[in-house]
Amino acid sequence: MKKTETAKQRLQEAAANLSQEKYIFPTEGKYIVTISGLNRISKEALLGKKLIIRHFPFTIGRASYSHPFSFRGPDFLIAEPETGRISRKHLSIDLKDDQIVLEDENSRFGSLINGERVGKNAGGKERIPLRYGKNEVKLGGRSSPFVFEIDVIKNDQKKVLEDYIRCGDNVVPVAALYIKLCQATKEIIRPSNIDDQALVTMAMNLSASIAEDPKMAEMLHCYAAHPETFSDVIVSHSINVCIYAIQFALGLSYSVENMIKIGAAALLHDIGMYKVPREIIYKKETISGEEFEIMKRHATYGYDRLSSADNNLVPVVAHEHHERIDGSGYPQGKVFLEEIVELIGLVDFFEAVTHNRPQRGPITPHQGVQMLMGKKHESFSPKLLKTFVNIFSLFPVFSIVRLNTGDIGQVVKSNLDWILRPIVRVLFDKYGEALPVKKEIDLSKEEHLFITKDISDRVFIDTYFDI
Numbered sequence: 001m002k003k004t005e006t007a008k009q010r011l012q013e014a015a016a017n018l019s020q021e022k023y024i025f026p027t028e029g030k031y032i033v034t035i036s037g038l039n040r041i042s043k044e045a046l047l048g049k050k051l052i053i054r055h056f057p058f059t060i061g062r063a064s065y066s067h068p069f070s071f072r073g074p075d076f077l078i079a080e081p082e083t084g085r086i087s088r089k090h091l092s093i094d095l096k097d098d099q100i101v102l103e104d105e106n107s108r109f110g111s112l113i114n115g116e117r118v119g120k121n122a123g124g125k126e127r128i129p130l131r132y133g134k135n136e137v138k139l140g141g142r143s144s145p146f147v148f149e150i151d152v153i154k155n156d157q158k159k160v161l162e163d164y165i166r167c168g169d170n171v172v173p174v175a176a177l178y179i180k181l182c183q184a185t186k187e188i189i190r191p192s193n194i195d196d197q198a199l200v201t202m203a204m205n206l207s208a209s210i211a212e213d214p215k216m217a218e219m220l221h222c223y224a225a226h227p228e229t230f231s232d233v234i235v236s237h238s239i240n241v242c243i244y245a246i247q248f249a250l251g252l253s254y255s256v257e258n259m260i261k262i263g264a265a266a267l268l269h270d271i272g273m274y275k276v277p278r279e280i281i282y283k284k285e286t287i288s289g290e291e292f293e294i295m296k297r298h299a300t301y302g303y304d305r306l307s308s309a310d311n312n313l314v315p316v317v318a319h320e321h322h323e324r325i326d327g328s329g330y331p332q333g334k335v336f337l338e339e340i341v342e343l344i345g346l347v348d349f350f351e352a353v354t355h356n357r358p359q360r361g362p363i364t365p366h367q368g369v370q371m372l373m374g375k376k377h378e379s380f381s382p383k384l385l386k387t388f389v390n391i392f393s394l395f396p397v398f399s400i401v402r403l404n405t406g407d408i409g410q411v412v413k414s415n416l417d418w419i420l421r422p423i424v425r426v427l428f429d430k431y432g433e434a435l436p437v438k439k440e441i442d443l444s445k446e447e448h449l450f451i452t453k454d455i456s457d458r459v460f461i462d463t464y465f466d467i
Helices: 005-020 040-045 174-189 196-211 214-224 233-251 256-267 271-275 289-296 298-306 313-320 339-353 365-373 382-392 458-464
Strands: 031-037 051-053 058-062 076-078 091-096 099-103 111-113 116-118 127-129 133-139 146-154 164-167 170-173 400-403 408-415 418-428 434-442 451-454
Touching: 031 040, 040 146, 051 170, 051 174, 076 174, 116 127, 164 174, 164 214, 170 174, 174 196, 174 214, 174 233, 174 256, 196 214, 196 233, 196 256, 196 298, 214 233, 233 256, 233 271, 233 339, 233 382, 256 313, 256 339, 271 298, 289 298, 298 313, 313 339, 339 365, 339 382, 365 382, 400 418, 408 434, 418 451
Parallel strands: 058 076
Antiparallel strands: 031 051, 031 146, 058 091, 091 099, 099 127, 111 116, 111 133, 133 146, 164 170, 400 408, 400 451, 408 418, 418 434
């Protein structure tokens, strides 16, 4: 790996361009639409979150991974258990003649909108207006399990700071992109008969969709940092480590080609966990020593699953991501590790401790950094740790912080050369009152402002910072 001054300058210029880009889009029309799940399977499709739609059309369709992964296509993908119930281009939510409408021109089974059938192929209307307020939408006909609530609410006509990004000609919520990634990851890493090389190709393709767009990677990082994401722990951990590893590799000035390989290896690093009994992975009580020994086998399982792939990095990472340079890791107790293997092992550890697990709650990102830096034994090389802190900051993305003004905000981006001065999205004033319009402050450009403390209250975070 070569880290030339020119590469560093290019990286700094790219970061400067990112910080100057304003993710503020004017809202369109009179209405905002929210989508939430009304039953378990629909809530899981949305990661248990609520999508906020300000730009139209917003399209919904079936997740199909027979084609290379792409952020283009439907804005919200649904991985269905019953093939064919939901179509690849099922319906769209659009703004027509100052009214929110649902259009279904292609789906086979249609949809039920407040009990009325929509979908010309299913014998219903092609278009139906949504009423103001709450609407019940059942995708795929009467026997479909997917039931959503679509709420049409008044638009405040203000420019609101939102997590939106452009995909092709459309502007979509980053939350929808993150859901796509989770669903795609689930399809890639779940047990299947697909051969090793096809599996790696799919992972490389997904990794490329992130690594080739630094702006997208930066914004997805905010969602990956949320302590509670996808209901499938293996899925959320895998995609989060992929995103973290790409961010780390970007900070180390790796080439895009190498970032893609690193992202793919990170995505597949825990594929062996699917051979560990679910009752151990999802056990809510403390795992016993015997159970931990069983869980440790996932590294060998993963290597065996991927060993015939042409990309040698992938099986090595699956096998060695829990090895440590002091010999305390497993399964072999190795002390000499490739930098990429150690890099993925570091972000794997950091993601794990800062996210919910069935057996425990998360610690804050700031505490996670403190844990890494405060280890008595050198589990990771000092050089890599220092670089990690320089890239992710002492207050990593998602950290909830209080400024010297008393204002409270969320870290949304690190500054490469100012590890104590990230970009903070201020949400509450010093009196605890929510700001009507959120604002972002780059602390590297505001010398009179600084962070006084990290706020570790999980109840506070869970109440006010749900994505």
